[in-house]
Amino acid sequence: MLVDTHNLVSLTEANQNFSRVARMVDERGSVVILRNNVPRYVVIDFAQIEDTAASDDEVLAAGAMFIDKHREAFDELAK
The missing domain is CATH 3.40.1620 (YefM-like fold)
Structure with a gap:
């Protein structure tokens, strides 16, 4: 920033x-x-929060991308 x-x-x-x-x-x-x-x-300004808020779909897509990117680490932790 x-x-x-x-x-x-x-x-x-x-x-x-x-x-x-x-x-x-x-x-x-x-x-x-x-x-x-x-x-x-x-x-x-509060209006800026509303302009930059991510939609639910965007958050889910980002989460899925993060999990895919770090799949090996998650698999290792799951053992």
Whole structure:
């Protein structure tokens, strides 16, 4: 995930001024909150969740592909 440095906010600042964080999300689409100078949390517009949610069929297809790809390991674990 690429992070725009203009979208970084410290956890302290987010706690003290969450309305600013909300405005930033409205303007930029997302904000990354840092904890101990490390990206820890992402605040995004709720509409983005609905746009990126996978359908049940997509999840099942991804699961089947993962199982097929790692079939030998699963067979070994099943012994």
